[in-house]
Amino acid sequence: MERLEKIYEGKAKILYATDDPDLIVQYFKDDATAFNAQKKGVIREKGVMNNAISSRLFKFLEDKGIRTHFVEKLSGREMLAKKVGIIPIEVVIRNIAAGSLSKRMGVEEGTPLKSTIVEFYYKSDPLGDPMINRYHMRAFNLAKDEEMDKVVDAAIKVNKYLREFFDERGIMLVDFKLEFGRYKGGILLADEITPDGCRLWDKKTHEKLDKDRFRRDLGRIEEAYEEVLRKVMA
Numbered sequence: 464m465e466r467l468e469k470i471y472e473g474k475a476k477i478l479y480a481t482d483d484p485d486l487i488v489q490y491f492k493d494d495a496t497a498f499n500a501q502k503k504g505v506i507r508e509k510g511v512m513n514n515a516i517s518s519r520l521f522k523f524l525e526d527k528g529i530r531t532h533f534v535e536k537l538s539g540r541e542m543l544a545k546k547v548g549i550i551p552i553e554v555v556i557r558n559i560a561a562g563s564l565s566k567r568m569g570v571e572e573g574t575p576l577k578s579t580i581v582e583f584y585y586k587s588d589p590l591g592d593p594m595i596n597r598y599h600m601r602a603f604n605l606a607k608d609e610e611m612d613k614v615v616d617a618a619i620k621v622n623k624y625l626r627e628f629f630d631e632r633g634i635m636l637v638d639f640k641l642e643f644g645r646y647k648g649g650i651l652l653a654d655e656i657t658p659d660g661c662r663l664w665d666k667k668t669h670e671k672l673d674k675d676r677f678r679r680d681l682g683r684i685e686e687a688y689e690e691v692l693r694k695v696m697a
């Protein structure tokens with residue numbers, strides 16, 4: 464499968480066309496951004512690590528029956544994927560309070576939640592990804608109810624499978640962000656699943672093994688991503 468012209472360049476990935484109109488190449492970059500791209504930097508070899516982590520997790524989820532855009536890992540930084548129309552909604556799943564939830568609700572980071580929280584954010588850089596609910600999706604025609612029922616059902620299953628997967632490897636899945644896309648009348652899990660969009664804490668020490676090390680200048684960022692990669696591949 465050959466990489467043709469660039470279709471889109473995002474903050475952490477570049478998408479390329481291929482000779483098959485239904486397939487794209489996702490190229491993973493080392494660039495990192497935070498706080499709506501106000502903070503910029505590079506995490507050395509992040510692209511290689513994130514492609515490997517994401518490919519492994521998509522394969523795992525496919526084997527569990529989750530429909531994803533993943534086709535195959537092509538090279539260090541390249542993944543072949545189905546060309547979806549991204550639904551402009553970020554789906555955040557939370558098992559433990561952290562980040563914006565801790566701020567909003569005034570609870571300490573690390574507080575376990577009595578039940579899983581599903582949140583939605585409208586994907587818009589100029590607006591800073593505002594939080595929305597299912598009424599906004601209807602009023603602004605962002606997605607159909609039937610589509611969002613499938614999205615939420617898949618997101619909850621993904622949470623169950625990934626929590627178990629990480630737990631077996633000594634990692635707590637605190638929260639994470641998913642994106643879904645439309646493909647030939649169906650809905651596929653798309654984008655990536657990496658420490659860029661997940662909060663992953665060491666089960667014993669609660670050490671952060673994700674992009675919060677970059678956001679909060681905690682150091683040892685590459686080492687944290689390497690540890691996640693090693694454990695995900697185990």
Ligand code: UDP
Nearest residue numbers: 555561562563564638639640659660661662
């Ligand atoms: N997240 C993301 N992209 C975003 C916002 C959040 O991938 O634009 C992820 C983030 O890495 C975390 C989860 O979604 O795993 C919840 O993030 P939160 O709402 O707490 O926002 P933050 O504190 O990161 O600003």
